[in-house]
Amino acid sequence: MARIIFDLDGTLIDSAPDIHGIANGLLAEEGAEPITLEDARNFIGQGASVFVEKMRRARNIPDSEHPRLLADFIESYDDAVHLTRPYLGVVEALEALAFEGHAMGVCTNKPIRPTRAVLAHLGLDRFFSTTWGGDSLSVHKPDPAPLHAAFAALPEGQCIYVGDSEVDAETAERAGVPFLLFEGGYRKMPVEKLPHARSFGHFGDLPGIVSETCA
Template identity: 35%
Template sequence: MRTGMSDFPFRIVGFDLDGTLVDTAGDLTAAVNHALARIGRAPLAETMVRPMIGLGARHMLEQGLIATGGVPDEDFDRLLGELLAYYEAHIAVESRPYPGLIAALDALEAYGVRCAVATNKAEHMARKLLGELGLADRMAAIVGGDTLGVRKPAPEPVLAMIERSGGGRAVVVGDSIYDVMAARAAGVPSVAVRFGFLDRPAEALGADHLIGHYDELLPLLAGP
């Protein structure tokens, strides 16, 4: 087996967070339902919340409200604050890394690859979640949705992640069209995961590559 940075085609592997590194759907659903309950709305099933994840908490709450009767004229900011406070206090109750992720990170690190995160989640929330799961120290950079004032699908979060990780040839791994669009705009290849919070078939995301399990990532990136 080849080892060493000079032998691997990529210097940096950048990951989205929710639906890519970590299955956070259970805890995010609980947070949405907590906010909905504050105004007497019925709870949503996790399967309904999954496609709402990806553009940040505000978008997720808006979609949850639309699905349960519409966005109220008042109280949105209060509900968002309650959602965020509840989520931060229960951020890793059910959330777990996807199968095969830890082994994939180990293998990438053995090649000298730097792993990093570019997410639309608020940076302090991303750091808290990754910290509680023992993953924060494994990331060369963590760029959140509020780090730069612009979020994916804009390229800036991906470009900042690459720069803060030391630069070099990079690839982005994600589960949404926003990840693919950000990677393309940043001029780097993308890998879409089939197991994320998909709002369309994975084949329709337009990624350069697809994987169905993290066992497939290293062989794909290493090439023949």
């Protein structure tokens, strides 16, 4: 059996519409122009602070405003669940993996409180024995420490990391574990440019790929 750790945003769930809404609410309060949904997708992946930094720079908001905007962003984040949806086939794939006896967890750069909130809202929390957010440790991905911690919290087995982005690919490479790349999500580079063991475009293919990786 395997220990499978998943990234969250852009891998299991499309959370960009909710995050986009938070960002534009903050920008409206600043009298700034909104960002696009595509902007929001491009800004996601390295945690809340980096998202707010990219949002500010896109609208020329001074660095001095960062702590205040970050605090406001995080305060709104817990309730950012209403437009977020799992990707097609995610629930069925998780059910199949759980039935096969694999242990599963989440390692994301999203802060831990909104991570737990959205997993509970979508009913996905039942699949995961351990959950690590971007603020669970003093470092976050692509530092491999959170991923190592997530694997260590699960029973012994083949380590597999599933993600969608450049950050995820680097994290897996630094952790020395096989990386399964979801071809949807918020990736900016072509699939062939990212180091990965296997890639897949639909979650229906994931259980079979996991079985082959464990063989």
